[in-house]
Amino acid sequence: MELMQGMLPYLGSPRFILLCLAGAVAGLFVGAIPGLSVSMATALLVSITYTWSATDAMAAVMGVYVVGVFSGAVSAILLNIPGAPSSVVTTLDGYPMARRGEAYQALLTATVYSFVGSVFGLLALGLLARPMSAVALRFQPMDYFLLALFGLSTVGGLSGKSYARGLVSALLGVFFALIGLDSVLGTPRLTFGIQSLKAGIPTVPALIGLFGFAELLCALAEDEAETKSGAVQKQRVPLKTLFREFWRSLYYCTIGTLVGALPGAGTPVASVLAYGQARRIVKQPSRPFGEGAVEGIVASESANNACIGGALIPMLTLGVPGDAVTAVLLAVFTVHGLQPGPTFLMSGQDSFCAILAGGLLGSLFLLLLGLLLAPRISRILQIPRRILLPIVAVLCVIGAYACQRRLFDVGLMIFFGLLGYVLRRRGCGVAPLTLGLVLGGMMDANFRRAVSLASTADSPLAALFGRPITLILLALTLVTLVGNLPSVRRRLSKKKE
Amino acid sequence: MRQALKNKTLQDGLAVLLAALALGVRSLIDFLSTGQRTAWILSPWLFPMLIALAALPLSAALLRRGWRESGREADAAPAVSAPGRRRMAALVLLTAAYLALMGLIRFIPATVLYLAALIRLLGERRWARIAAVAVLTPLVLYALFALGLNVRLP
Structure with a gap:
């Protein structure tokens, strides 16, 4: 009630609403264009909003953040290029739907469930900020390592036909994540003498290569590539069909919010975990997962947008950013003299209300822009492929270059494009590799930190695994790994029959 | 074996x-x-x-x-045809050349050449259309990225 009263002045302020709308439009734009990321847009906003008041800045930033996370799905569905790592899972079912001429339904589903996820996450932020930060505080390095390992063990199944191939792809991703200066000692590792690799493999060029450039190669490999053009039909999607997954989406939202609240885990883990759960609990999907199941989009989009509220919890209450965007948001706060931390909810109540109001308005704009622009944006598929593919190729190059303004990154993008093509041809899938790439650094640092801390304890094994949270995560990982062994799967399917 | x-x-x-x-x-x-x-x-x-x-x-x-x-091909992807392989090789080579050209003649001229070559390679025969897309696209992208978003392009 107190929060509602605090939000009302912002929700009724035309200036606040307009700034949030401007941010939302910018978010739609940066999220939908491959290579432009929400964190990049938020970083640009730091310099633009420098002279603004803190609440004005919050309005614009929250608009960009909420709509930007959603609109990564637009390029994921239409071009098979995820705007951000969080949209990787959306490509798995979104793009096959678009190729079948169901782009409109895919975008509509992504819009509605992103809205559901955003509102859920923000409500959770308002109601559970204090108790959830207490749980997140209990996570120790081994828990983070196991959480990431659990994510990778579930992502192994994303490659479809072979779990082992999926895990190989994930390990390859972890390997690439280890390239660069070691985070603990600062010594170069696996850089093969290449100076530019010392900073590590940048995620955005790798993502663009794995999804965008590899897709171009796949399209060119097809003989009918010159003549095929994506036909988009505006579909009538009955509300009953659209909301069939509503109750399940709340489960995915819960996963997203919880994962978001863990510093460092972020939206990719949330969407992967939710997708893994969807594969487990949806017994009769509209189509097999990975071939255009609308249930896959629901899981991915509701979880990654619910992460927004979750990621803000540790940022506001502990001063620890939950993901890359909240790390930039922390900079925005500092610029405006705000100090997130344990006392923020008491001393910065006004700013907290402004953030919540901005987030809720951003969610509303997400729905409006998504519903109004989705059918228009999907017309992009009607452009003949012989025109569209070269333009996408240029976007891939600019996207890879724009992050760090290095031509070397464009070379990396081409390398990852070729790698992505080979992996697809071999049935390994690129989604596990992407997750390995995103989580590998965090796994390495937390594992070594955990072992280092345990080595000083009387009983190292108990120090590593003697806590309930750790044991639960370990059990979940082992169950996933064992459950995917071919012999176990055969036995389970025999039992079902 | x-x-x-x-x-x-x-x-x-x-x-x-x-x-x-x-x-x-x-x-x-x-x-x-x-x-x-x-x-x-x-x-x-x-x-x-x-x-x-x-x-x-x-x-x-x-x-x-x-x-x-062994002895049977499980889940083998269909083989890529010779023209398909040629198109893929051309894309990689053209992109590598584009990368090199960007450092030499800057973004807009390099992109015009790259787009024209790629569109032609993919089967577009109308030169007016090739020229329109090849010239307009880099201009729009430049305005969007360099002027709108302050992303400096080569």
Whole structure:
């Protein structure tokens, strides 16, 4: 009630609403264009909003953040290029739907469930900020390592036909994540003498290569590539069909919010975990997962947008950013003299209300822009492929270059494009590799930190695994790994029959 | 044996095994050399060694499956036609050339040439259309990125 009263002045302020709308439009734009990321847009906003008041800045930033996370799905569905790592899972079912001429339904589903996820996450932020930060505080390095390992063990199944191939792809991703200066000692590792690799493999060029450039190669490999053009039909999607997954989406939202609240885990883990759960609990999907199941989009989009509220919890209450965007948001706060931390909810109540109001308005704009622009944006598929593919190729190059303004990154993008093509041809899938790439650094640092801390304890094994949270995560990982062994799967399917 | 090696799963298993061995040996050598200076727990090569170790059972699983499947092609992707391979090679080469050109003649002229070549390669025959897309696209992108978003392009 107190929060509602605090939000009302912002929700009724035309200036606040307009700034949030401007941010939302910018978010739609940066999220939908491959290579432009929400964190990049938020970083640009730091310099633009420098002279603004803190609440004005919050309005614009929250608009960009909420709509930007959603609109990564637009390029994921239409071009098979995820705007951000969080949209990787959306490509798995979104793009096959678009190729079948169901782009409109895919975008509509992504819009509605992103809205559901955003509102859920923000409500959770308002109601559970204090108790959830207490749980997140209990996570120790081994828990983070196991959480990431659990994510990778579930992502192994994303490659479809072979779990082992999926895990190989994930390990390859972890390997690439280890390239660069070691985070603990600062010594170069696996850089093969290449100076530019010392900073590590940048995620955005790798993502663009794995999804965008590899897709171009796949399209060119097809003989009918010159003549095929994506036909988009505006579909009538009955509300009953659209909301069939509503109750399940709340489960995915819960996963997203919880994962978001863990510093460092972020939206990719949330969407992967939710997708893994969807594969487990949806017994009769509209189509097999990975071939255009609308249930896959629901899981991915509701979880990654619910992460927004979750990621803000540790940022506001502990001063620890939950993901890359909240790390930039922390900079925005500092610029405006705000100090997130344990006392923020008491001393910065006004700013907290402004953030919540901005987030809720951003969610509303997400729905409006998504519903109004989705059918228009999907017309992009009607452009003949012989025109569209070269333009996408240029976007891939600019996207890879724009992050760090290095031509070397464009070379990396081409390398990852070729790698992505080979992996697809071999049935390994690129989604596990992407997750390995995103989580590998965090796994390495937390594992070594955990072992280092345990080595000083009387009983190292108990120090590593003697806590309930750790044991639960370990059990979940082992169950996933064992459950995917071919012999176990055969036995389970025999039992079902 | 030769017949068995034609199996893709077996090939993948071998590739994973070789990669794991290479990474494992390389990491072990560096691990032992850095171990003298730092505690083994903090060695940057500890985690790569674990990755190599984790890859071994996966390669064994692939090799076992490949051996069982030998003589038949399981889940083989359809072969790419010769024109398809040519188009793919052209895309990679043109993009590499584009990358080199951007450093020399800047973004807009390089993009015009790249787009024109690629659109033509993909089968567009109308030069007016090629020219329109090749010229307008870089201008719009330049306005969007360089002027709108302050992203400096080469």
